[in-house]
Amino acid sequence: MSNDRTPRRGVLLIVASPSGAGKTSLCRRLMADHGGLELSVSMTTRDIRPGEVAGRDYHFVDHAAFQRGIDADAFLEWADVHGNRYGSPRAPVDKALSEGRDVLFDIDWQGARQIAEKCPGDAVRVFILPPSLEELRRRLVTRSQDADEVIERRIKNAKGEIEHCAEFDYVFVNDDFDRSYAELAHIYHAERSRRFRNTWVEAYREGLLSEDV
Ligand SMILES: Nc1ncnc2c1ncn2[C@@H]1O[C@H](COP(=O)(O)OP(=O)(O)OP(=O)(O)O)[C@@H](O)[C@H]1O
Numbered sequence: 019m020s021n022d023r024t025p026r027r028g029v030l031l032i033v034a035s036p037s038g039a040g041k042t043s044l045c046r047r048l049m050a051d052h053g054g055l056e057l058s059v060s061m062t063t064r065d066i067r068p069g070e071v072a073g074r075d076y077h078f079v080d081h082a083a084f085q086r087g088i089d090a091d092a093f094l095e096w097a098d099v100h101g102n103r104y105g106s107p108r109a110p111v112d113k114a115l116s117e118g119r120d121v122l123f124d125i126d127w128q129g130a131r132q133i134a135e136k137c138p139g140d141a142v143r144v145f146i147l148p149p150s151l152e153e154l155r156r157r158l159v160t161r162s163q164d165a166d167e168v169i170e171r172r173i174k175n176a177k178g179e180i181e182h183c184a185e186f187d188y189v190f191v192n193d194d195f196d197r198s199y200a201e202l203a204h205i206y207h208a209e210r211s212r213r214f215r216n217t218w219v220e221a222y223r224e225g226l227l228s229e230d231v
């Protein structure tokens with residue numbers, strides 16, 4: 019009997035939140051724990067921060083290069099976020115999906131909406147809420163990555179972003195990090211196990227049914 023568990027349809031796991039709620043930290047841990055999961059490295063026009071690595075954290079480009087990407091239809095989604103442009107390159111996602119692999123997106127609600135419209139069966143949307151806006155500000159300040167006016171702009175935008183959480187499949191509050199991580203990992207595992215993604219099941223079942231016992 020064949021026990022082959024391929025092929026399968028990959029999950030496009032989208033994690034969104036207001037800036038500072040903790041999605042990048044949660045996504046990094048999910049990546050570290052799941053070798054088969056591929057991170058979609060976004061393209062952005064924002065300046066590189068100290069400690070960031072081009073090609074690992076983002077593809078940093080100028081406005082002209084980003085516009086060329088838009089004109090060439092090279093993005094699965096893109097959006098203006100907090101005064102900069104961000105987009106998810108399409109080609110690596112297509113490649114991963116064609117190979118049955120899962121892709122993780124650390125993006126905003128606008129991008130989540132676009133991917134869900136284009137890939138309704140594959141997209142799984144998770145929205146992370148902060149415990150409070152006061153705690154959101156504390157996290158952004160403690161992260162020490164952005165100028166004061168950038169932090170204020172992100173806090174101001176947070177309410178508008180939170181309004182969109184009703185569009186998401188899963189929503190939870192990132193208060194205790196380990197508990198939040200467990201929640202995200204459970205969502206990922208459950209979504210991976212859904213029957214319609216595991217297209218090998220049909221052949222596997224036929225194999226079991228044809229066994230002589
Ligand atoms: N549960 C938590 N409790 C306390 N601090 C946290 C928690 N989760 C994340 N943080 C911290 O909050 C800060 C912001 O987290 P992170 O950079 O992951 O946010 P983000 O949502 O990805 O922000 P951005 O959208 O700007 O990329 C970081 O310093 C991180 O260590």
Ligand SMILES: Nc1nc2c(ncn2[C@@H]2O[C@H](COP(=O)(O)O)[C@@H](O)[C@H]2O)c(=O)[nH]1
Pocket residue numbers: 034035036037038060061064095096097099100104105106124125126127128129130
């Ligand atoms: N629609 C998209 N949004 C994205 C993408 N990559 C990141 N983001 C969002 O930008 C903010 C700010 O990020 P930061 O690195 O400057 O702190 C972040 O909260 C994401 O929501 C993308 O490819 N598409």
